[in-house]
Amino acid sequence: MNVKQQIKEDILNCVLPRGKALRQVELSTRYGVSRIPIRDALLSLKSEGWLSPHGKVGVMIPDLNWREAEDIYLMRSTLEPLLLDKAFSAISSKELEEARQYQSELDGENLSLIRRGELNWAFHQAIYQAANRGTLQRVVESLNKQAIRYLGFQYGPLNYRTTSQSEHSELLLMIENKDKDKALEHLKRHIEKAGALLVNYLKEVQ
Amino acid sequence: MNVKQQIKEDILNCVLPRGKALRQVELSTRYGVSRIPIRDALLSLKSEGWLSPHGKVGVMIPDLNWREAEDIYLMRSTLEPLLLDKAFSAISSKELEEARQYQSELDGENLSLIRRGELNWAFHQAIYQAANRGTLQRVVESLNKQAIRYLGFQYGPLNYRTTSQSEHSELLLMIENKDKDKALEHLKRHIEKAGALLVNYLKEVQ
DNA sequence: AAAAACATTTTTGTATACATTTTTATATTT
DNA sequence: AAATATAAAAATGTATACAAAAATGTTTTT
Numbered sequence: 284m285n286v287k288q289q290i291k292e293d294i295l296n297c298v299l300p301r302g303k304a305l306r307q308v309e310l311s312t313r314y315g316v317s318r319i320p321i322r323d324a325l326l327s328l329k330s331e332g333w334l335s336p337h338g339k340v341g342v343m344i345p346d347l348n349w350r351e352a353e354d355i356y357l358m359r360s361t362l363e364p365l366l367l368d369k370a371f372s373a374i375s376s377k378e379l380e381e382a383r384q385y386q387s388e389l390d391g392e393n394l395s396l397i398r399r400g401e402l403n404w405a406f407h408q409a410i411y412q413a414a415n416r417g418t419l420q421r422v423v424e425s426l427n428k429q430a431i432r433y434l435g436f437q438y439g440p441l442n443y444r445t446t447s448q449s450e451h452s453e454l455l456l457m458i459e460n461k462d463k464d465k466a467l468e469h470l471k472r473h474i475e476k477a478g479a480l481l482v483n484y485l486k487e488v489q
Numbered sequence: 490m491n492v493k494q495q496i497k498e499d500i501l502n503c504v505l506p507r508g509k510a511l512r513q514v515e516l517s518t519r520y521g522v523s524r525i526p527i528r529d530a531l532l533s534l535k536s537e538g539w540l541s542p543h544g545k546v547g548v549m550i551p552d553l554n555w556r557e558a559e560d561i562y563l564m565r566s567t568l569e570p571l572l573l574d575k576a577f578s579a580i581s582s583k584e585l586e587e588a589r590q591y592q593s594e595l596d597g598e599n600l601s602l603i604r605r606g607e608l609n610w611a612f613h614q615a616i617y618q619a620a621n622r623g624t625l626q627r628v629v630e631s632l633n634k635q636a637i638r639y640l641g642f643q644y645g646p647l648n649y650r651t652t653s654q655s656e657h658s659e660l661l662l663m664i665e666n667k668d669k670d671k672a673l674e675h676l677k678r679h680i681e682k683a684g685a686l687l688v689n690y691l692k693e694v695q
Numbered sequence: 696a697a698a699a700a701c702a703t704t705t706t707t708g709t710a711t712a713c714a715t716t717t718t719t720a721t722a723t724t725t
Numbered sequence: 726a727a728a729t730a731t732a733a734a735a736a737t738g739t740a741t742a743c744a745a746a747a748a749t750g751t752t753t754t755t
Contacts, residue, residue, distance in 0.1 A: 320739065362564065
């Protein structure tokens with residue numbers, strides 16, 4: 284696994300200190316590489332929202348907060364139906380099969396949080412790719428990947444797993460039945476519900 | 490000016506070759522720095538959509554295409570009203586004054602395309618910042634900055650400048666009059682119109 | 696004693712050198 | 726002659742060394 288992925292894991296597992304500046308030399312000894320790939324990884328993670336600036340210089344691991352979660356899910360619930368809309372008529376059994384593949388993988392018990400997040404995105408992406416809308420899809424992808432940082436809550440205290448899985452099944456059914464309006468609405472609600480649950484929880488614990 | 494900005498300018502002014510891989514050594518001699526800052530800049534520009542991957546390795550300047558433009562403006566027209574909605578009640582005369590400042594700067598004749606794009610974003614941002622929604626705002630910012638690549642068309646053949654300026658004035662008026670619904674609708678139309686004009690033009694020339 | 700100026704230390708940014716990977720050209724095989 | 730295998734070239738990725746900038750601690754001044 285490359286350094287960037289390792290750092291992501293370590294952010295999720297709270298191995299790295301939160302709130303204070305991450306030092307490049309420290310990380311380079313920790314991960315056994317020079318500072319250059321560390322620097323690359325930090326810049327990249329910053330641009331993806333996994334890290335935030337620390338004063339004039341350096342980066343740090345930002346706090347999770349409900350405002351950010353709310354923004355992410357608000358955007359997802361707005362943009363993903365747009366994407367599904369553009370994809371809808373082009374979705375074939377090939378895409379549906381691929382989506383089901385990822386869905387069944389999500390039933391596994393011993394998956395890391397990151398893997399779970401990636402599979403969740405893979406499921407949605409399998410459907411969206413029929414839209415052939417690279418730019419819109421990349422934004423939605425980035426939002427989904429940012430949401431991974433909050434997955435610890437959803438799969439932990441909130442116990443959202445079974446709900447999410449059954450909603451995925453329902454979505455696939457609606458797509459199979461070519462019921463576009465219903466599918467779009469269902470997708471929007473699916474995302475809104477997950478968001479609301481998460482935001483409420485975050486507001487409580489803060 | 491730093492290397493990244495220089496490369497942006499050179500992309501906009503079609504100085505760098507489009508479609509073929511940009512070579513790091515070539516760029517490093519061109520801009521008089523070593524390969525490291527060049528590499529940083531290329532990675533960063535790729536993540537911002539100014540460059541796209543070239544095969545397995547390297548990056549290239551992508552073609553402008555109507556699909557991307559349509560996606561960008563579709564997202565903007567969806568997300569920016571959300572942002573204005575959240576900002577609305579918190580917009581004071583301070584923000585309006587700042588917006589007017591940028592607007593009057595936009596009347597200038599001898600502005601580079603990048604400067605014009607930045608000022609246009611600064612105008613919108615001045616209003617949006619009252620929302621205090623960092624995550625949503627960053628996505629919208631990134632979309633606005635991607636749109637800069639297409640500004641050559643809007644300020645050139647499409648001659649959109651005066652229309653845009655008067656629409657900005659109308660928006661500010663609606664905000665002053667606390668007419669939220671009208672302002673949201675107007676903003677959405679403002680973006681949609683710019684997008685439709687651009688997309689139609691791009692479809693024609695391609 | 697508080698504030699400002701200076702020196703020291705720490706940290707990041709960049710250049711050069713080397714390792715690895717990818718691409719291209721050439722030779723070999725069928 | 727086309728396809729595959731191999732070797733050479735070119736490009737990117739990474740390590741180390743150095744330069745610039747930022748942060749910190751100390752001294753000086755008021």
